[in-house]
Amino acid sequence: MIFRWEVFIFFLFFLYAAFSDSDVLTIKIVEDIDNNWANNLWNQPQTKLTLEPKVKEANFSGPSHFKSLLGKCYEKVTTSYRYVFCPFRNVTQHEISLQWKPYNGILGVWQEWEIENNTFSAMLMRDGDKCGSIYRSVRVVFTCASKNQVSDVSEPQLCHYLLHFETPLVCQKQSMFVYPYLSSNLKDAWDEIEGELLRKEITEKGYKKELVKIFTAAGFFLSDETKKDLAKNISKKTADNEKTETKFESLEKCSAEYTRLLAEMEGLRTLISLTARLKEQERKEDEETPGYKSESSSKEHTSSPLLKNRKKKN
Ligand SMILES: *[C@@H]1O[C@H](CO)[C@@H](O)[C@H](O)[C@H]1NC(C)=O
Numbered sequence: 001m002i003f004r005w006e007v008f009i010f011f012l013f014f015l016y017a018a019f020s021d022s023d024v025l026t027i028k029i030v031e032d033i034d035n036n037w038a039n040n041l042w043n044q045p046q047t048k049l050t051l052e053p054k055v056k057e058a059n060f061s062g063p064s065h066f067k068s069l070l071g072k073c074y075e076k077v078t079t080s081y082r083y084v085f086c087p088f089r090n091v092t093q094h095e096i097s098l099q100w101k102p103y104n105g106i107l108g109v110w111q112e113w114e115i116e117n118n119t120f121s122a123m124l125m126r127d128g129d130k131c132g133s134i135y136r137s138v139r140v141v142f143t144c145a146s147k148n149q150v151s152d153v154s155e156p157q158l159c160h161y162l163l164h165f166e167t168p169l170v171c172q173k174q175s176m177f178v179y180p181y182l183s184s185n186l187k188d189a190w191d192e193i194e195g196e197l198l199r200k201e202i203t204e205k206g207y208k209k210e211l212v213k214i215f216t217a218a219g220f221f222l223s224d225e226t227k228k229d230l231a232k233n234i235s236k237k238t239a240d241n242e243k244t245e246t247k248f249e250s251l252e253k254c255s256a257e258y259t260r261l262l263a264e265m266e267g268l269r270t271l272i273s274l275t276a277r278l279k280e281q282e283r284k285e286d287e288e289t290p291g292y293k294s295e296s297s298s299k300e301h302t303s304s305p306l307l308k309n310r311k312k313k314n
């Protein structure tokens, strides 16, 4: 984008220079280009978007047939955004816009399952980009369909997104039951607390607590320890983010420089049109003078009072 602007600006300068057919003005234009400005532009770091996740994604977990989604990404394009859902990886959002800094960000990173009524009910992608004092997150829910696709993305609560994913993987209800995906050890543990609950040896609350332990041991829920592990790289990533911000800062400066230049160009434009009018007037006067050759007099024209004035300013 930035280089196109630059080319455009130079193009305009040369266009004006060519049309003005005045040596003085051409020289003036070249001098007017601030060296710093030119250097800034040429030395701009590439504005490649680096979406830096704040946490590492968790390992795959859950119903084994969902492994078929590993390594795949699904897009959803709306009028203003392109969403990309990479199961067990991340959800990103890309603003479709011609503005200077369209939003490109991470809405969530794969963490764990939501389990309701002993059934896998949603994928939770958390710790996306910062949103005020919280981090963006996405709840991915599934509906049965013949083909894998993101059918809808909404934001029911500020920075908490809901992504509807259509997939044949959930068409068999039992395929989302948690129990079959547990190791035999954990199945045994579950059987045991089930018995204890029946015999009223534990409370409903105690039973639920034990169940959470089982789901955590299976990796469907993240333990606090694993959460910490995944976030360990935050500090390193934060340092990277700061670097990115510096880049934007200098881009903003550059943008300001561009605005300043536009204003200056406007000034030149006015000058050129004034000069042209002045010349036209002079030429008319020349033509009215018999025996005067207008071509040979071009040198004198460039030293019109206006241009002399401009020259002196340097
Ligand atoms: C999101 O996941 C995809 C698939 O693994 C990966 O290629 C991409 O780099 C990830 N994006 C971010 C911002 O981490």
Ligand SMILES: *[C@@H]1O[C@H](CO)[C@@H](O)[C@H](O)[C@H]1NC(C)=O
Pocket (backbone or CB within 6 Å): 058, 059, 226, 229, 230
């Ligand atoms: C992911 O799996 C690898 C290999 O099995 C293991 O070493 C690592 O600790 C796991 N990471 C998490 C966050 O569970």
Ligand SMILES: *[C@@H]1O[C@H](CO)[C@@H](O)[C@H](O)[C@H]1NC(C)=O
Pocket (backbone or CB within 6 Å): 117
């Ligand atoms: C919970 O799941 C069982 C089957 O496992 C089903 O019969 C029951 O209706 C479900 N309850 C709710 C509240 O969804």
Ligand SMILES: *[C@@H]1O[C@H](CO)[C@@H](O)[C@H](O)[C@H]1NC(C)=O
Pocket (backbone or CB within 6 Å): 056, 229, 230, 231, 232, 233
């Ligand atoms: C943090 O990042 C380093 C390399 O960047 C990697 O080797 C390490 O496994 C990461 N830690 C966690 C907890 O993912």
